């Protein structure tokens with residue numbers, strides 16, 4: 001039976017959940033106070049790198065990331081098919097570079113861990129490294145190569161998801177302004193929010209996907225939601241002029257970075273339009289999403305240490321976004337206890353682009369009334385901080 005689902009927040013997580021529910025035949029409305037994709041999701045580097053981004057433990061979060069990576073290609077091709085737009089999913093693989101002998105030992109430990117979990121990773125010595133990534137600093141001693149990691153163009157993925165949602169009949173209410181959500185609907189009615197621009201918007205279920213702003217729904221949920229913003233400042237170098245044909249990477253002399261490259265201080269990932277994205281700071285600045293000289297300075301200082309051909313080159317673009325962080329680094333995905341019609345999917349911190357498909361799958365099964373398996377139910381329970389008494393501990 002078709003239900004009406006209201007998704008609160010139009011970032012990657014809200015759009016992914018809306019897409020999933022619309023595919024299942026539900027009537028979906030997305031309520032977004034500003035512009036769809038206008039916050040963290042539009043600022044992201046788009047890396048899908050669960051092995052590189054996670055610590056060396058096979059916990060529930062890592063397994064969720066891996067599950068999402070495995071869903072990605074099929075998910076993106078469905079979105080592209082419905083929207084007619086390209087998200088630029090690129091199977092680039094990643095290189096975590098050791099610039100000094102002392103960096104080698106931690107890479108070896110990571111290699112053993114990545115292999116245990118199916119990464120097909122290998123340690124690459126200096127000769128092969130130069131062939132694989134010719135623009136890298138010639139002094140780099142080795143790199144951990146993880147071929148299964150990939151990336152998308154995050155703003156293009158968001159645009160494709162938005163278009164796919166529209167094609168499936170999802171109502172997108174942008175520029176909704178302030179949104180109020182009382183805990184108990186009047187007279188036991190279905191859950192609803194009151195918006196400045198569209199008045200009351202309600203449905204059979206609400207899904208809160210408000211990223212770093214999810215805490216605003218504490219009253220609706222009946223417990224605190226300790227999601228806080230961590231600013232990520234990021235920049236891009238314009239390498240589009242590096243090839244005579246204009247096709248990035250096609251000429252022998254082209255300035256092309258083939259893999260996602262990680263060092264201890266920054267990462268680099270090249271997009272198809274020739275922009276080499278370099279990120280990202282992690283600073284606590286409240287809800288201030290502006291760029292600072294200090295935040296970008298670290299990235300521009302590190303870039304020539306890894307890519308000497310960029311010495312003296314200034315980034316063509318700088319921007320920032322607010323990652324939705326939680327105290328334990330894991331997202332909140334689940335229903336409010338006792339209120340199965342109110343769900344949360346927020347707090348994806350550094351991995352929200354990667355986690356779109358797995359989160360949507362979890363939310364989709366919750367909307368169908370299915371119970372999550374025990375590990376997910378406990379690891380991502382939205383009320384876990386209230387139960388543990390750790391709210392305010394960040």
Ligand SMILES: Cc1cc2nc3c(=O)[nH]c(=O)nc-3n(C[C@H](O)[C@H](O)[C@H](O)COP(=O)(O)OP(=O)(O)OC[C@H]3O[C@@H](n4cnc5c(N)ncnc54)[C@H](O)[C@@H]3O)c2cc1C
Pocket residue numbers: 008009010011012013014031032033034035036037038039040041042043044045046047048179209210211212213216231232233234279280320321322323324345346347348349350351352353354355
């Ligand atoms: C610089 C940077 C680089 C990143 N790189 C990567 C990467 O390479 N790979 C990766 O996987 N992740 C990356 N991330 C993280 C990723 O961007 C986030 O985890 C992800 O975008 C979170 O998605 P979201 O939909 O929860 O949040 P958002 O995209 O922030 O969306 C939340 C939406 O909720 C809206 N909203 C605000 N208040 C309310 C309200 N009261 N009610 C309803 N809606 C509201 C906002 O306007 C916003 O549109 C990066 C982040 C940054 C900042």
